Amino acid sequence: MNFCKGKLRKLKQAFKIIYRQKSELAPTGLNDDLQADVMRRIRRLGPLKSGSNFLMLFEQFVWRLAPVAMTITLFFAIVLMNFDLIPDSEIFQLLYHESDDFSMIQFLRF
Amino acid sequence: MSTDSNKSKDAEIVYRVIDGEVNAFEYLLKKYNAHVCMIVKKHVPYDQVEETAQDVFVRAYQSLPTFKQKSGFKQWLSAIAVRTCYDFWRKQYRSRELPISSLSEKHRDWLKNVMSDQSAELFNEKSRQEEARELLDWALDRMSAEDRIVLELMYLEGLSGKESANLLGWSVANVKIRCFRARKKLHKLLTGLIETQGEQTHELLQRKAPQVETSI
Incomplete structure (x- = not known):
């Protein structure tokens, strides 16, 4: 059973x-x-200044640092993308096919 | 003009409290006591209103350093009150301390009647109102804390998406989508309720039918 719009409006009004x-x-x-209890x-919690100021400073500090952190992350992402990374599978294939020219120690020195 | 002076007076008290004059908070507590309770009692069960309202003031006190004068203290406190109620339901749903109410035939009948033309007279009866309240609580109990608070603010209180978003600290789009889903969920629950009744009646009739035949 589906409710039509008129019925739903009635129900909403009643609710x-x-x-x-x-x-x-x-x-x-x-x-x-x-009120006295509050x-x-x-x-019991005491004055606000000492504890909350540190939190406020921290909050401001974190948000001010956010663009800097993002720029650094982007920079490293670009550097890593341009970095000549050798996949493990490629190293394994090279070792397997040309084991005479390269040893495992040579690869570890990379 | 009076609202401006009111706002500046509140701001002055807030600064005094932040400066370490803890007792100055009592002025804000007395001034906004009724306002906070009015918000809280719409969202939490009766027996939890006073405790939750107390929590609102303690939370407001702790958050005073984050208060910005832009919107005024009353608006800021209202947002804290709504979020405290939301947190209340989140805790309740996590621990499931409140018993989930069950419904009887009376509630299903109310639902059917309210949608028929004769609903107006029937709805004014005291007993009918009780059933309606129980039905609403039953449906809200079956929703998540997020759906519940959005539904209460937008669907039942009639606040706009922007107003609800300001109170909850969510984006307007999030509030609107949440309300749309919650409304669908509510309608689905109620449709299911009527269908269950239909099936039960059908089963009862089928069970009774052979008895009637044999007796004949």
């Missing part, structure tokens, strides 16, 4: 009313005791 009513039933705010928890 919206229920949702609004749901929030009317709950408490309207924290009472004095609970302040107690906050006082």
Whole structure:
């Protein structure tokens, strides 16, 4: 059974009313005791400056470094792409077919 | 003008708290107590409202150094409240502490009635509203925390994609896609519910049919 648009609109409307009513039933705010409890928890955490400043500095530092890190990564990627890398399979084939001219030690010295 | 002075007063308090005057936070707590509770009670179960609201204020206090005056403290606190509610559901889904409600024939009937023309009168009945609430909770319980919060903000509260994105700290596109998928999921759940009832009735009729024949 598929719901047509009109039915879905009706359902949405009904759910919206229920949702609004749901929030009317709950408490309207924290009472004095609970507010005091929050302040107690906050006082236990202590002043913000010392601990959070380091975090803020770290955050700023990380984001400022991000473009630099990306540039370095790109640079190394280009260097690696232009680097003459010899695949392992090629070395193995060379060793296998021309073992008289090359020894394993010579390859390890590369 | 008054909103501007309000904003600057809030900002002044925030700077005082950051400077180490912890007790100044009490002003913000008292001022926005009702506002935070109003947000929280829309998203979490009744018995969890007070605890979650307390968590919102503690989290706001810890995040004060990241507060930027651009949008105003109220808006910033609202975003923290919504994200705390979202985290509440994420934790709940991970531990599955809340029991998943089950539905009866009454709920299925409500769903059918609400879509028929006679729904208006039936919906106003108190008992019917209770069933509707249970049905909504049943459907929301079966969604992920992300789908649930997006559905509540956009589908049920009627916030725009941009407003929801600002509250959740997600991109507008992400919020819209999430809402679209969540809405589809909700409709699928409800369609399944009606189909199950149809099948059950059909099975019951088939089981009863031979008995009727033999009795004749």
